[in-house]
Amino acid sequence: xxxxxxxxxxxxxxxxxxxxxxxxxxxxKETESVSPSRRxxxxxxxxxxxxxxxxxxxxxxxxxxxxxxxxxAEWFQGNYRLMTDEEKEQAIARLxxxxxxxxxxxxxxxxxxxxxxxxxGYALNIQKCIGCRRCxxxxxxxxxxxxxxxxxxxxIRVLKMEKGEFTIDKMNDGYPGGxxxxxxxxxxxxxxxxxxxxxxxxxxxVPESDSFYFPIACMxxxxxxxxxxxxxxxxxREPDGIVVVDYNWCIGCRMCIGACPYWARRFNxxxxxxxxxDMNPKTHYLGNRPRxxxxxxxxxxCIQRTRKGxxxxxxxxxxxxxxxxxxxxxxxxxxxxxxxxxRMFRLKADANTYPKFFYFID
Amino acid sequence: xxxxxKFTTDYVGYVVKGGPKFYAWLGFLGIFVLFWMYGNYMQxxxxxxxxxxxxxxxWGLYLANFVFLVGVxxxxxxxxxxxxxxxxxALHEVAVLGEMLAIAAxxxxxxxxxxxxxxxxxxxxxxxxxxIFNWPNSMLTWDVxxxxxxxxxxVVGGFYFLYMKYTDQKLNKLFYMPIIYxxxxxxxxxxxxxxxxxxxxxxRPLWHTGMMPIRFIITAFAAGPSxxxxxxxxxxxxxxxxxxxxxxxxxSQIIVWCLGIALFLTLSEVVTDLYHPTEHSAGLEYLMxxxxxLNRLVPWFWSSLAMMVVAFVMLLFPSVxxxxxxxxxxxxxxFVGIWIEKGMGLLIPGSIPSPIGEFxxxxxxxxxxxxxxxxxxxxxxxxxxxxxxxxxxxxxxxxYAKE
Ligand code: SF4
Ligand code: SF4
Numbered sequence: 001x002x003x004x005x006x007x008x009x010x011x012x013x014x015x016x017x018x019x020x021x022x023x024x025x026x027x028x029k030e031t032e033s034v035s036p037s038r039r040x041x042x043x044x045x046x047x048x049x050x051x052x053x054x055x056x057x058x059x060x061x062x063x064x065x066x067x068x069x070x071x072x073a074e075w076f077q078g079n080y081r082l083m084t085d086e087e088k089e090q091a092i093a094r095l096x097x098x099x100x101x102x103x104x105x106x107x108x109x110x111x112x113x114x115x116x117x118x119x120x121g122y123a124l125n126i127q128k129c130i131g132c133r134r135c136x137x138x139x140x141x142x143x144x145x146x147x148x149x150x151x152x153x154x155x156i157r158v159l160k161m162e163k164g165e166f167t168i169d170k171m172n173d174g175y176p177g178g179x180x181x182x183x184x185x186x187x188x189x190x191x192x193x194x195x196x197x198x199x200x201x202x203x204x205x206v207p208e209s210d211s212f213y214f215p216i217a218c219m220x221x222x223x224x225x226x227x228x229x230x231x232x233x234x235x236x237r238e239p240d241g242i243v244v245v246d247y248n249w250c251i252g253c254r255m256c257i258g259a260c261p262y263w264a265r266r267f268n269x270x271x272x273x274x275x276x277x278d279m280n281p282k283t284h285y286l287g288n289r290p291r292x293x294x295x296x297x298x299x300x301x302c303i304q305r306t307r308k309g310x311x312x313x314x315x316x317x318x319x320x321x322x323x324x325x326x327x328x329x330x331x332x333x334x335x336x337x338x339x340x341x342x343r344m345f346r347l348k349a350d351a352n353t354y355p356k357f358f359y360f361i362d
Numbered sequence: 363x364x365x366x367x368k369f370t371t372d373y374v375g376y377v378v379k380g381g382p383k384f385y386a387w388l389g390f391l392g393i394f395v396l397f398w399m400y401g402n403y404m405q406x407x408x409x410x411x412x413x414x415x416x417x418x419x420x421w422g423l424y425l426a427n428f429v430f431l432v433g434v435x436x437x438x439x440x441x442x443x444x445x446x447x448x449x450x451x452a453l454h455e456v457a458v459l460g461e462m463l464a465i466a467a468x469x470x471x472x473x474x475x476x477x478x479x480x481x482x483x484x485x486x487x488x489x490x491x492x493x494i495f496n497w498p499n500s501m502l503t504w505d506v507x508x509x510x511x512x513x514x515x516x517v518v519g520g521f522y523f524l525y526m527k528y529t530d531q532k533l534n535k536l537f538y539m540p541i542i543y544x545x546x547x548x549x550x551x552x553x554x555x556x557x558x559x560x561x562x563x564x565x566r567p568l569w570h571t572g573m574m575p576i577r578f579i580i581t582a583f584a585a586g587p588s589x590x591x592x593x594x595x596x597x598x599x600x601x602x603x604x605x606x607x608x609x610x611x612x613x614s615q616i617i618v619w620c621l622g623i624a625l626f627l628t629l630s631e632v633v634t635d636l637y638h639p640t641e642h643s644a645g646l647e648y649l650m651x652x653x654x655x656l657n658r659l660v661p662w663f664w665s666s667l668a669m670m671v672v673a674f675v676m677l678l679f680p681s682v683x684x685x686x687x688x689x690x691x692x693x694x695x696x697f698v699g700i701w702i703e704k705g706m707g708l709l710i711p712g713s714i715p716s717p718i719g720e721f722x723x724x725x726x727x728x729x730x731x732x733x734x735x736x737x738x739x740x741x742x743x744x745x746x747x748x749x750x751x752x753x754x755x756x757x758x759x760x761x762y763a764k765e
Contacts (some may be wrong), residue, residue, distance in 0.1 A: 252480020261565035270411030293409035294480030
């Protein structure tokens with residue numbers, strides 16, 4: 001964890017730069033691609049076990065037999081969705097052992113299943129969001145994503161949408177207007193296309209007067225294209241509507257990344273970088289347990305919290321209360337009340353994916 | 363049974379022996395395999411972080427080559443189809459070489475798929491019964507299915523033919539012909555399904571067009587025979603097997619037709635998308651014209667187009683088709699042009715911009731290039747060996763000797 005990437009959680013938004021100036025991992029990684037090679041060589045000198053070839057190198061640094069057996073058992077385990085309760089228990093126990101020794105602290109892996117009569121839904125007030133990215137940071141801390149320059153994974157991205165300007169002197173600049181209305185240029189030569197927005201903004205202060213903010217993450221689609229394309233059904237919809245990934249079953253083909261219309265999925269291009277200090281030991285099998293290299297991950301509505309009746313981390317942390325969460329099947333839940341009273345929409349409704357993530361304005 | 367053992371030993375004995383040229387060629391390819399071993403070792407131990415792929419552009423060089431090579435595999439049918447359906451004599455004599463090419467191409471496809479996968483060690487998760495084969499939902503499972511069946515059809519058909527020739531027996535038509543006809547239709551299916559693999563994702567507007575499968579097939583039937591002509595001419599030069607001019611003529615005519623149609627389809631797509639460009643045209647616009655200074659793919663697009671146009675115009679002239687020196691030039695242009703069109707011209711701009719409108723450029727890393735060239739080198743080693751054995755049998759150099 002590099003400190004320069006971790007903004008101090010200062011509650012006073014108007015006065016400090018609370019903005020996480022996160023460089024996207026996806027870009028950083030490119031410049032870094034030479035140095036890991038050298039590291040690999042050193043690792044090789046240290047001796048290469050068969051199990052490390054199976055992609056579990058990290059845990060075998062102090063290889064003893066019991067651990068190696070655990071690794072093999074993990075490698076041979078079936079898909080979580082199809083396991084019997086007993087197998088699930090075993091898999092969970094195995095993981096707890098592994099994580100506990102790997103991170104040097106007591107780690108629990110929860111397997112709480114979906115409760116009946118629950119369909120989770122989310123609503124976000126874009127009018128209120130100030131773009132401080134606290135949710136992004138809280139999410140990373142809660143969900144054990146990889147940190148650091150080499151590979152930084154964030155599930156939430158906050159898009160900054162410029163409000164656009166209409167001034168006479170800009171008429172010929174080809175300045176793309178933020179409302180999606182073309183400013184400048186002419187009917188034959190378009191000045192610019194405005195796409196959804198950008199998420200690398202680094203202002204001194206938020207909110208900026210010329211922008212509004214639009215956070216995105218996995219929409220937990222009711223008709224998820226990512227699930228349909230997965231060749232091994234490792235990503236699937238749980239009965240409470242959360243789309244999950246069994247990280248131990250994913251083959252890393254990235255079909256789902258191609259199919260997701262919301263760019264919600266992230267890939268562990270290298271071994272995730274998560275120090276034991278930063279590691280959140282309260283995990284769920286289908287949620288925030290540490291991932292391995294070569295597999296896909298994404299937002300799970302904080303399954304480890306919400307299945308225990310808590311709010312997702314992003315909901316708790318949002319300083320302006322822009323985020324609402326609850327059971328869509330319960331008419332009295334916060335999210336249902338929002339849907340009943342506010343003007344709402346879903347992102348990219350044309351994709352026909354029926355997100356359970358709604359946007360609203362007061 | 364003894365015959366089969368004898369066939370195997372004779373065949374292997376024949377293919378590993380060769381002149382200095384043969385070894386020099388294999389040695390040349392072997393150098394790339396060394397780089398490939400290094401590259402694969404790195405990717406295996408470090409993960410895909412050693413590639414230039416990102417969350418924004420998560421499908422790159424590997425999958426581009428895969429898509430192209432599926433086309434080459436399917437393109438082999440341009441030898442088999444005229445040979446058996448139109449009873450084309452000259453092609454009929456060498457049809458088995460087409461099957462050998464198909465085998466080598468599918469082998470390369472598999473190598474590229476393994477490179478593309480983040481967890482190749484978990485490939486067994488896809489096997490029916492022990493794993494989960496998400497069929498018929500996932501297009502990828504369809505692709506696996508059609509490709510592996512295609513491989514089996516070509517291996518069985520090709521080696522059955524060679525074995526019968528080796529033992530000097532008559533082909534059992536009832537067994538052999540159905541394999542051939544099924545393989546012909548199957549060749550279409552592999553590239554169609556690969557088209558569906560991409561174009562069934564509305565999240566990627568550049569790919570989301572019904573034109574995809576037909577464009578795939580048409581370009582495959584130009585790229586495939588281009589390679590075959592080059593291979594055939596090499597065989598004529600270096601072995602005693604004389605592939606007749608009519609065979610090469612037929613193939614060059616197929617190329618010119620298919621190239622023409624391919625260019626027409628490209629034109630239709632460009633006009634449809636760019637007459638009034640919407641957000642869905644952003645990928646194509648980026649590919650052709652760049653976006654605010656991000657224009658890494660632009661030279662690839664235009665050079666590919668130029669190569670295809672030049673190859674097409676050249677091949678329109680019978681004098682070029684008859685002059686084999688010029689013909690090779692046209693074939694190389696067509697082959698390379700289509701290779702670019704599949705990769706830099708289709709696969710990569712499909713991810714740019716990303717579904718949320720972000721433009722990220724993609725640079726393959728050196729290791730990625732090592733691995734890709736290595737996969738090609740291995741494919742060519744397989745191809746060389748397969749062709750050598752097949753030619754030996756066609757020539758009668760390998761024959762079953764009764765004691
Ligand atoms: S937002 Fe993307 S990853 Fe999430 S369920 Fe929908 S398609 Fe899948
Ligand atoms: S990357 Fe993993 S989750 Fe995604 S489609 Fe492939 S196997 Fe399924």
